[in-house]
Amino acid sequence: xxxxxxxxxxxxxxxRAIALSEGLQYVYTGNVHDAEGATTYCPACRTPLIMRDxxxxxxxxxxxxxxxxxxxxxxxxxxxxxxxxxxxxxxPIRIGH
Numbered sequence: 001x002x003x004x005x006x007x008x009x010x011x012x013x014x015x016r017a018i019a020l021s022e023g024l025q026y027v028y029t030g031n032v033h034d035a036e037g038a039t040t041y042c043p044a045c046r047t048p049l050i051m052r053d054x055x056x057x058x059x060x061x062x063x064x065x066x067x068x069x070x071x072x073x074x075x076x077x078x079x080x081x082x083x084x085x086x087x088x089x090x091x092p093i094r095i096g097h
Contacts, residue, residue, distance in 0.1 A: 009029070009032045009034065012029040012030075012032060012034070012037065013029060013034065013037060015029075016028070016029050016037050025043040025076070026040065026043075026076060026077075033053060033054055035051065035052070035053050038051075038052040038053065038054075039051045039052065040075070042068035042070065042071060042073050042075065043073060043075075044068065044071050044073035045068060045070055045071040045073065047061075047068055047070050047071070048061075049061050049062055049068060049075060050062070062075060062079050066078075066079045
């Protein structure tokens, strides 16, 4: 879509707020620097669990079972345990024909 201007960050933030107010639990503002909009919060106790800035994972706090360490609520997704700060992760993929 090179024929239209980029969506303003304020519009992305507003759309996220609407989605959250309608009951969606995991809504993110992507492709912009928005620490709050890129953070995964526990749906039960609202603790920040995975804090991101753009492609950097700055804070990662989940149990080995993929639950919130504070209230034990299960978090939707597939997770792995990290013993250090992750930062930018680029995972190579092979596209075959």
